[in-house]
Amino acid sequence: MIICPNCHHENAAGSTFCGECGQRLPETSAQSGAASQVTEKTTTQSSDQPQSSPSRQSREAIPAKKRPSGLKWVVLVVVLVIVLGGGALVYRGMFSKQQQVAKITQALVDGDKATLAKSLVSDDPNLKINETTVAPLATYVKEHSSYA
Structure with missing residues (x-):
């Protein structure tokens, strides 16, 4: 031995x-x-x-080549960067300001109070945004379509 x-x-x-x-x-x-x-x-x-x-x-007798042990970590980091980068691009495309404004505008034009209530936010903690509170805005936009 x-x-x-x-x-x-x-x-x-x-x-x-x-x-x-x-x-x-x-x-x-x-x-x-x-x-x-x-x-x-x-x-x-x-x-x-x-x-x-x-x-x-x-x-x-010829030794087999072994991969360096750090190679698996490098591959893991590269894959992680690609996945996170792709996720960021998708998120930016779906939730950008332009997409949010387009969603709110479409909800106003369609008169979809539920979507409008979910999409709107306020700085005032006392203001409650729900279907009832957005109803006057939806009614106004239906009467004045150029506003949307």
Whole structure:
């Protein structure tokens, strides 16, 4: 067993890289001897024999690339900014001053007292705005359509 100096994961003997974090593992005396035997074998092969593809063990020894842990936070922040920005644009389009004035004007023209009562506000805390209190305004606008 070889213990990774980075993450302390137990790896099989003869491993070159940690199976958990990809850290290069320190060589043991058995590994260095095996490495020299592999080097001797490859140098003694005749040049007329075709070269074989890399062995499975050497392909597995290459550590897998890991995403940086901060990448998920960057993606999360970008998505959050896009969602909030889109929400702000929709809110601005639906509840801008122009949209509010258009809604009140349409309620006046239609004589819709309920919508008019919900749309109007006042600085005076004693003034109660409801369908009854906006009725005179709705009546006036019906009689004088140019006012709207």
